[in-house]
Amino acid sequence: MSCLSFFHSSKAKKMEKLAAEVKTIAGTADDVERRKILDSLRELQYSVESPHDTLNRTIYSNLRLAIARVAMDLKLFEALVESAPIPLTVSQLAKQTGASPVLLGRLLRFLAAFSMVKEVGANTFTANHITKSMSEEGFQAGAHHYFDNLNKAFQAAPDFLASRKYQDITDPKDTPFQVAYKTDLTVFAWAQGNPSALSYFGKYLAYDRTGRKIWLDVYPLAQECAKQPITEKDVLLVDVGGGIGDQVIALKTRHPTIPGRVILQDIPETLAGAIPHDGVELMAHDFFKPQPIKGAKYYYLRNILHDWPDAASVTILSHLTAAMSSSSILLIDEMVLPDAGVPWQAVQLDMTMMCCLGAMERTREQWRILLEGCGLRILGVWTYGAVGESVVACELK
Numbered sequence: 001m002s003c004l005s006f007f008h009s010s011k012a013k014k015m016e017k018l019a020a021e022v023k024t025i026a027g028t029a030d031d032v033e034r035r036k037i038l039d040s041l042r043e044l045q046y047s048v049e050s051p052h053d054t055l056n057r058t059i060y061s062n063l064r065l066a067i068a069r070v071a072m073d074l075k076l077f078e079a080l081v082e083s084a085p086i087p088l089t090v091s092q093l094a095k096q097t098g099a100s101p102v103l104l105g106r107l108l109r110f111l112a113a114f115s116m117v118k119e120v121g122a123n124t125f126t127a128n129h130i131t132k133s134m135s136e137e138g139f140q141a142g143a144h145h146y147f148d149n150l151n152k153a154f155q156a157a158p159d160f161l162a163s164r165k166y167q168d169i170t171d172p173k174d175t176p177f178q179v180a181y182k183t184d185l186t187v188f189a190w191a192q193g194n195p196s197a198l199s200y201f202g203k204y205l206a207y208d209r210t211g212r213k214i215w216l217d218v219y220p221l222a223q224e225c226a227k228q229p230i231t232e233k234d235v236l237l238v239d240v241g242g243g244i245g246d247q248v249i250a251l252k253t254r255h256p257t258i259p260g261r262v263i264l265q266d267i268p269e270t271l272a273g274a275i276p277h278d279g280v281e282l283m284a285h286d287f288f289k290p291q292p293i294k295g296a297k298y299y300y301l302r303n304i305l306h307d308w309p310d311a312a313s314v315t316i317l318s319h320l321t322a323a324m325s326s327s328s329i330l331l332i333d334e335m336v337l338p339d340a341g342v343p344w345q346a347v348q349l350d351m352t353m354m355c356c357l358g359a360m361e362r363t364r365e366q367w368r369i370l371l372e373g374c375g376l377r378i379l380g381v382w383t384y385g386a387v388g389e390s391v392v393a394c395e396l397k
Contacts, residue, residue, distance in 0.1 A: 175354070175355060177356040299320050
């Protein structure tokens, strides 16, 4: 072995040892710690990149989703997962999919280069843990949602912002989305007329939330309710714009002995798909109109205000403050961004809100200004997610 070969071999062994140590540490980490490890590794990668590396990583980022989307259409991920641990050749996959072997080989080499599949030999591939994730329906729904429904809006953003002289986007009917899709409808109205888009979004949200903590993991609901007894006739919680009811079902499941009515509100079209559950009342309601339930113990908003700019959010909040009593508490289940050092996952979502809804993810200070301006006082912020998912409890000033 030459001195140079020995030197390279020594380096490779050190990297293998380092990688094994990182995997061991990550294997015992919780979600918050794991994300910190990923952030550290990402910063390490960036620190050793050359300008050429950085350029290639940046300019080809859209291509990864496009090729993954093609692979999903061909059901390549499912085929490799179903066959695992036995690998499949390009020829075998060509017979299954009907695609050209030359094209499949090129696609699979691309996927392997980015660890979406594992290459085990010439023209031979198998599944890894990422392949398994990418074969799942909810994961693929997320890819479809972003590629099919939102990517055009992202592409339209540079020209849109330039034409508006780089002013903040605050009108949900005047965003890159309207330009990209040549519509004057908001995203929500547009989606109502596009069932496949709505289906992808719903499946993606359900997948994204599976196995993750929720507000009930951190907010001391039982202790708070014990301070002021609630009767069966009282309204315990109104889930405003609560969708199909996953959060109120979680509430009733975790705290079946807390008395009081639990009401799920949303527009009729959404409530038509609500999950039936004992103890959950359904009520058609538009949160841009006065709140019909007065004096509930809790009013709950999950991922509502991040869909709307400040002016619309003030309208939503004003209807709730008008309905609240001195003992009512408003729970806002949203991302609360730190005032500095915002995680990359959160800023991605913030840009998505801007491009498609004229809305935003808010920092702690922006939440304070919005809520105090609506006559609310923040009682506390309980963070349960790795990138700032929190529940903010408020009362009337």
